[in-house]
Structure formats: C-alpha cells, structure tokens
Amino acid sequence: MRTFRPEVGSGRWPGRISVPAGFPSPAEEYLEKRLDLNEHLVARPEATYFVRVSGDSMIGAGIHHGDLLVVDRSVDPRTGNVIIALVDGEFTVKQLRRTPLGLELAPENPEYTAIPLTDDTDFLVWGVVLHVVHKV
Amino acid sequence: MPKSYALIDCNNFYASCERAFRPEMAERPVVVLPNNDGCVIARSGEAKALGIAMGTPYFKCRRMLERNGVAVFSSNYALYGDMSARVMRILSRFCPEVEVYSIDEAFYDLTGVPGGATTYARRLRATVLAWTGIPVSVGIARTKTLAKLANRFAKEQARSRGVFDLDASPAPDRVFGWTDIGDVWGIGPRHAKRLRAMGVDNALKFRDLKRDWGQKKRG
Numbered sequence: 467m468r469t470f471r472p473e474v475g476s477g478r479w480p481g482r483i484s485v486p487a488g489f490p491s492p493a494e495e496y497l498e499k500r501l502d503l504n505e506h507l508v509a510r511p512e513a514t515y516f517v518r519v520s521g522d523s524m525i526g527a528g529i530h531h532g533d534l535l536v537v538d539r540s541v542d543p544r545t546g547n548v549i550i551a552l553v554d555g556e557f558t559v560k561q562l563r564r565t566p567l568g569l570e571l572a573p574e575n576p577e578y579t580a581i582p583l584t585d586d587t588d589f590l591v592w593g594v595v596l597h598v599v600h601k602v
Numbered sequence: 603m604p605k606s607y608a609l610i611d612c613n614n615f616y617a618s619c620e621r622a623f624r625p626e627m628a629e630r631p632v633v634v635l636p637n638n639d640g641c642v643i644a645r646s647g648e649a650k651a652l653g654i655a656m657g658t659p660y661f662k663c664r665r666m667l668e669r670n671g672v673a674v675f676s677s678n679y680a681l682y683g684d685m686s687a688r689v690m691r692i693l694s695r696f697c698p699e700v701e702v703y704s705i706d707e708a709f710y711d712l713t714g715v716p717g718g719a720t721t722y723a724r725r726l727r728a729t730v731l732a733w734t735g736i737p738v739s740v741g742i743a744r745t746k747t748l749a750k751l752a753n754r755f756a757k758e759q760a761r762s763r764g765v766f767d768l769d770a771s772p773a774p775d776r777v778f779g780w781t782d783i784g785d786v787w788g789i790g791p792r793h794a795k796r797l798r799a800m801g802v803d804n805a806l807k808f809r810d811l812k813r814d815w816g817q818k819k820r821g
Contacts, residue, residue, distance in 0.1 A: 512691040513733035539733045555626030590625060 507597045513540035515593060517550060517559075524548070524559055526574030533600045535559065537593035545569070548595040553581060554588045559595060606719045606742055606769065608710040609749040610726070612689060613737045613757060615706035616644035619685045620675045622735030631672040635660055639676060688734050696726045709746055723765045743768035750787040751805060755780070778806035 508514045517535040527548060529535070535550070543549050545564040550557060551571055560571035560581065571581040571589075583589055612618060617632040631648035635641070641659045652670055654663060660674075667674060686705045693700045693708055701709040712719040723740040730738050741753025748768055755777050756766035768774055784794035786805050802808050 510733075512688040539735075540729075552625050592625065 507536045507599075509596075510538060510540050513593075514538050517595075519559060523573040523575050523578045524561075527561065528600065529559065529574070529595075529598050530600060533598050535595045536597040536599070538596050539593040541594040541596070543591045543594050550592040550595060552590040552592050557592065562591075603713060604769070605744050606712045606714075606767075607744065607746050607749040608712045608719065608723055608740050608742045609703075609746065609753040610693060610708050610710060610723075610738050610740050611753050611757070612686075612706035613739055614644060614646050614650075615686075615736070616677060616682055617646040617649070617675075618736045619682050620673075620678070621646070622685065624673075625735070627673050631670065632675065633667065633672055634675045634677050636677050643677065685734060685736060689730055689736060689738070692730050692733055693726070696722070696729075709749070712742060720765060720767045720770060723767075724763075727764050737764065740765045741768070742766065742770075747787045751777070751781055751785070754785060775806055778809055779804050781805035783808055 504511070515537045517537050519529055519533045519535060520531055522531055529548070537550055541547075543562055545562050548559065548561050549571075550559050551562075552558075553571065558571065558581075560573055563570050563572040563580070567582065569583040571583065573580065581587070614632075616634040620634060621627050621632060629648070630646075631652055631654075632646040633642050633649050633654060634644035636643055639660050641657050642654060642663065643656070645654055645656065649672055652666075652672070654667070654672075682705065689706075690700060690702055690708060693710065697710050697712070697715075699711055703709055712722060715722040719742045723742060727738055727740055730736060739753055739757040741749045741751065741756050742765070743749045743752045752766045752768040755768075756762045756764055759766070768777060771777060781804055783789060783797050783803050783805065784791065786808065789797070789808075797803070797808065800811075802811055
C-alpha cells in the first residue's frame with residue numbers, strides 16, 4: 467500500500483477568463499470557480515491522506531487494485547466503516563464489523579477470510595476510508 | 603494575569619514523519635540521511651539511545667546500523683513540509699495566534715485558556731498524534747525562554763507524558779537544576795564555557811547568579 471497526501475491549502479482555480487468590453491457574458495460568474503474535488507472529498511485537509519490500494523480483498527465494496535482511497539484520520543472508527551488498519555505490522559483495508567463473537571476486520575471478497583480482533587491481535591486503526599477514487 | 607506561553611515541538615521530526623507512514627517501525631530505531639546519503643541528519647529516540655551521533659557520516663556507521671536493525675531513510679523534504687503544514691494547521695485550530703518558529707516548532711499564548719493550560723495542551727497533543735501520527739512535546743511557562751526549558755523537560759522526562767507546565771510544578775528549582783547551562787535558550791557554546799569555568803553549570807545556578815553577574819559586567 468502506498469500513501470499519498472493531498473496538498474494542504476491547495477485547490478483554488480487560479481485563472482479568470484476576461485471578457486472584452488461590451489455586453490458581459492452571462493456565464494462569467496460561473497467561470498470564477500471550478501469544481502474542486504478537494505472540496506468535495508476532503509473535509510479536513512490536515513487529517514486527510516490519499517492511499518493507493520493493492521490487492522482485491524475489498525472488491526465487493528467497490529475498492530479495486532490501483533484505486534485511490536481518501537482516508538481521514540480525524541474520524542472515530544465505528545462498526546460498518548471501511549478502515550485502514552495495521553495488523554501485525556502490516557497495513558490492510560477492511561470493514562470493521564461486529565459479530566456475535568466480537569469485532570472483526572471483514573473482507574468484501576469470498577476468497578478471503580475475516581480477521582477476528584481478540585485481545586491478542588496486534589491491531590491499530592490508522593484511519594477511516596471516506597471515499598474511493600476509481601478509474602473506470 | 604501571568605502569561606502562559608507554550609512551546610510545541612515535534613519529537614525527532616524527520617524520523618517521526620517517516621514513521622507516520624510506517625507504523626510497524628514504531629519501536630524500531632530510525633535514522634534519516636540527506637538526499638546524497640552523506641551523514642545522519644535525524645534520529646529517532648531509539649537511534650539516539652544506540653549512541654548514533656548527529657552528523658555521523660553514513661559510511662562510518664553503516665555496519666553498526668545494519669547490526670542493530672536500524673531503518674535508514676533518505677530525506678524526503680516534500681513529505682516533511684507537508685507534515686509540518688498539517689501540524690501547524692491543527693495547532694491553529696486550537697489557538698489562532700500560532701507563532702511558527704521553525705519547521706517543527708511553534709509558540710502559543712495559552713494564557714487563560716478554558717480548563718487550564720495543561721489540560722488544553724494534552725488535548726492538543728492527542729489531536730496532533732491522532733491526525734498525523736507525529737508525537738509532540740509541549741513546554742509551558744511564563745516566558746518563551748522558560749517554555750523552551752520546560753519543553754526539554756517534557757521531552758526527556760517520560761513521567762511528564764509529553765506536557766510539562768513549569769509554573770504548575772511543585773519543584774521548579776529541581777527542573778532548573780536539571781537543565782544544563784548549554785541548553786538554556788540564548789546561551790551559546792562560548793557563553794556556556796565561560797559560565798562553566800565560573801562553576802555555573804546549570805540553569806538554577808545561572809538564575810541565582812544572574813543579577814549580580816549582570817551588574818558586575820556593566821560596572
């Protein structure tokens with residue numbers, strides 16, 4: 467898993483299209499600002515990290531090999547969240563789930579098995595996955 | 603109301619930045635080399651404990667690093683700059699007037715914060731750690747110079763758990779006595795040498811001597 471970071475404080479459309487004198491373009495005010503993915507996907511830039519996925523254990527959740535995950539470390543993890551966890555010193559992306567036997571890190575691919583979280587598991591939540599950027 | 607300044611300082615900043623994305627190295631000693639891998643420019647606490655000095659040429663310590671399982675990183679200034687901006691932005695959430703002092707240090711005026719300076723600093727420290735993975739130390743005192751001194755104590759005395767308020771300390775003189783004269787902010791190596799020759803080897807002796815000594819110098 468490779469980690470990418472968004473630029474802090476980036477994301478203003480620098481250009482402004484000038485209109486010759488005369489009749490002002492009715493579209494002018496719409497040109498000042500473009501859609502900015504940072505605004506839509508990054509709520510807290512100082513706690514947000516972009517993480518590249520490797521592997522296919524989360525395919526059922528729409529997370530594919532090579533996708534970019536938007537991970538927020540300021541969010542408290544809850545059951546049902548897809549999280550980046552550290553298990554036995556290795557990063558993994560899984561869903562945090564509650565079962566009758568306790569918490570587990572569940573894959574979204576029948577070929578993988580869930581990792582039960584017991585007192586003996588060397589486990590740490592690194593961050594909560596909020597979005598997936600997938601190339602179609 | 604007496605002032606309450608805080609100095610927030612990231613612990614072993616470059617090494618901590620590298621570790622933030624390699625949490626499996628939490629316990630492992632880490633050193634950082636510049637881009638051309640010349641000599642050691644940053645060390646984690648464990649690497650310091652191994653006796654690796656700042657500025658040791660890599661070719662001289664390479665074997666020793668391998669033998670001790672030390673993780674070696676080439677510096678990544680884009681990463682350190684990004685992480686620094688994150689830490690400073692988090693700090694400015696807690697207090698709008700952050701005085702950024704260096705890439706990994708900032709001063710803060712915590713005078714009159716709700717709940718008291720220590721509690722406030724603990725919350726701030728926990729937030730920076732959770733959001734970035736970078737451990738920071740916070741020293742609090744009534745002047746910036748003393749905040750620096752308190753910060754060193756916070757960093758090196760495990761029982762302070764990263765935050766130390768000198769003005770809330772029951773025995774500030776012990777902290778002054780513990781502080782080496784060369785570690786007092788504003789006292790350079792030459793000054794420190796001169797003071798040591800006079801038997802003034804810690805901040806406590808310096809404080810008690812100061813007025814007299816200053817007058818003599820002027821007179």
